[in-house]
Amino acid sequence: MPEPGPFTVTHTDGRARRGVLRTPHGVVQTPAFMPVGTAGAVKAVTHRDLLQLGAEIILANTYHLLLRPGDRLIGNAGGLHRFIGWSRPLLTDSGGYQVFSLAQRRSVSEEGVCFRSHLDGSPHLLTPEGATEAQARLGADVAMAFDECTPFPVTKEEALRSMELTTRWGRRARARFLELQAAGDDTAVTNRGQLQFGIVQGGVYPDLRERHAGETLATGFDGYAIGGLSVGEPVELMYEVAGRTAELLPAAGPRYLMGVGTPLDLVEMVGHGIDLFDCVLPTRNARNGQLFTSAGPINIRNARYGADEQPADPECGCYTCRQFSRAYLRHLCAANEITAATLGTLHNLHFYLDTMRRIGEAITFGSFATFRQRFHQQYSRRSHSTQGGAAQLQ
C-alpha cells in the first residue's frame, strides 16, 4: 500500500471539493483562502488576530524575504515559523512572480533570472535550485517551484517559449528539492516534511495549458498550482482557463489557483474544483477603504457613510462589525488612522475566511449550487445600489 499523500478529499459536490491538507505544522481544511503576509506579517493585523479569524495557513513571499532580512538570516534563526512567531502552516511562493512584477533590470536566461532589488538596486540571481534552497531555509510547509509568469496579453509564441522554460525550471527545482529531502538533516539546508507544488502556466491558450499540465504532472509534485492568471485578462476568460486547467490536475491532489481573487472568483473557482487561494485584495483594499460585504463591496471613505450608524456589513459577525459604525470607520479613514487599516483588514479577512467556511459547509451538505446562486444574488445587490447612490451624490 502506498503511503497516503498529504491531501484527502473528504466531500465532493459536483466539481467542488472539501478536503484536508496535512502539513508539518498542522492541517488545513480546504477550500482555504491564504491571507498574504508578504514580508512575514499580514499587513495591519497581528498573528493573534489571524488566529482569532481562524486563518489556518498564510502565505509569505520568498522574493521579499530573500532581499530583506535574507533567507540565510531567517534560516539561522530557526526558519520562518520561528522568526515570525507563527506556528500554523505557511506557504512560500517561489519568488518568480515578484521577480517579474517588482524587480528592476531583469534578464532571463536558461540558468535563471538576474535582477536588481527594487529596494536598493543590489544585483541578484534567482535560479530554480536557488529558489528551492531559499524556501528550504525559510522552511515553509509548502514551497513552490520556480516559474516564469507571463503577462496578459501575450502572444502564443511567447507563452509557449515561457512555458517550456517553466517546465525545464520545474524539473530542476524538483530535482534539487528531492536531493535536499534525500540528504535529510545532513546538509546545511534541510527541507524535511516540506511539500513542493508545481505551477502550470500556458497563458490563456487551452492547448498550451493542457500540454503544460501534462509536463508538470510528468515532473511530479506534491500538489499543483495554476499560475499566470488574474494578470489582466477578462474575468470570464480567467474562469474558463482556470476551470479547464483544474480538470487536468489530479483529483487526489490539492489544486491551488495563485493570486485569485474577488469573493465571487473564490465561489466560482471552488465550483471548478480549486482548493487553495491567495490574494492581496482583502488586505490591500482594506487599506484603501474598500470593504467586502455580503451585499458587495463598499468604499467606507465615501461621504455618504459620514453619519451612518450601521456596521460595515449588518450581516457580519466580525469584531469590526460587532463594535463599530460605518461613520466611525469613515472617520478613522479620513483621519488617516492606522486603526482604520486594522479594522478594515480584520473585516475583509473575516469575510473571506467566513465565505470559505460557508462554502465548505455547503459542500458537505451537497448544497453548493444553491449557496453559489444565493451568494451571487446577494453579493451583486449593492454593486447596483452603490452605483445608483454614487450617481445620486454626484
Added chain:
Amino acid sequence: MPEPGPFTVTHTDGRARRGVLRTPHGVVQTPAFMPVGTAGAVKAVTHRDLLQLGAEIILANTYHLLLRPGDRLIGNAGGLHRFIGWSRPLLTDSGGYQVFSLAQRRSVSEEGVCFRSHLDGSPHLLTPEGATEAQARLGADVAMAFDECTPFPVTKEEALRSMELTTRWGRRARARFLELQAAGDDTAVTNRGQLQFGIVQGGVYPDLRERHAGETLATGFDGYAIGGLSVGEPVELMYEVAGRTAELLPAAGPRYLMGVGTPLDLVEMVGHGIDLFDCVLPTRNARNGQLFTSAGPINIRNARYGADEQPADPECGCYTCRQFSRAYLRHLCAANEITAATLGTLHNLHFYLDTMRRIGEAITFGSFATFRQRFHQQYSRRSHSTQGGAAQLQ
C-alpha cells in the same frame, strides 16, 4: 453630610497616593496613565487591545474631534463613547493646548481664540463656553476647562497675563458647565454626570503657580490639573514646579499632570502626589521604533538587533515580548510594516500601564520609596549601555 466626591484616596505612602476615581462609565484606579486617542482611536491598536492591556481610561482631543468629524456629528451619534465604541471612561481635553500648538493664524482675545484649522484652513472660534459645550456634546466622563498654555521660556509678565486670562476663562467654563448640569436633559446639550477639571497654569514661576492654584480652587472644579509643563523646560525644573504645585491642590481630589511623560517622570511625579497622566510618548515613539523597557529605552531599528533572538524586554509579559524577537520587530520596522507600529505600541502601553499597576501595589504595601529606587537603577542601566553601543557602531 455632603455628597461624597468622585475621588477617594485609598492608600498613601509618603506623598504618593492610591485612589479610585468614579465616573459614569466606571471607576479608574489611580495612579493611572491615560493612553492618548487623539481622534477617537489610540493609534495603531484597537479598543480590544486596550481592554486586554487593562487601560481603564483613554484621552481624546477635543480640538481634533471638533474639526473632524465635528462635535455635533458625534453628539448626534449619541456621544463619543458610542461613536467610537469605547464603553470605559474617557477624558477630553479642552482644545486649548492644540489650538496653541497646531492651529494656524490664531488670535487670542478676551472672548476666546480665533484660529484656522490645520486641516483645511477653515476659520473657528473657540471660547470657554464653546469648549465646554463641545465637550458636553462629546460626553466624556471628564472634561477640561478651556485654558491658555504658555510655551517655555516665557517672561513672567507674559505668564502672568496668560494665567489671569486662564482664570477668567476657567470661571466662564465652570459657569457654563454648571448651567448645563442644572438644565439636566432639558437642553439640546447635556453633560449629566460629567466631571470638569480646572487647569493650573503659571509657567515655571512658583509664586504664579501658587496664586493660580488659589484662583482655580476658588472657582471650584471636580478635580485639578497642572498644565503648561513638559513644554521644553528642563526635567528637573518640571519636577520642581509640578511637585510644588501638586502640594497646593486639595488632597481629597484627583490631581492630573497634563502631557507628562517618560516612565521615570511618572514614577517621580506619583511620588509628588500626582494621580493621573497622559502622554503621546508610548504611542508616538513606538511608531518610530523606540521601545520602553525595564532596562531603559531601546531603538529597535538599530542594526545591532538584526539577529537578536531575545524579546524586546526579556522581563516583559506583553504579547509582543511573549511572541516576537527583536530581530523580527526590527525587520518589520525596516519593511515599514504597519504591524511594527501595532506591536511596538502594544509593548509600550503595556510597559506604561504595568508600571502604574506596580506603583499602585508598592503604595499599598508602603514600599513606594524602594520601588522608586529600584526602578531608577534598573531603568537607567541601558541608557548607558545603549549609548556606549551606539558610539561603538558609529
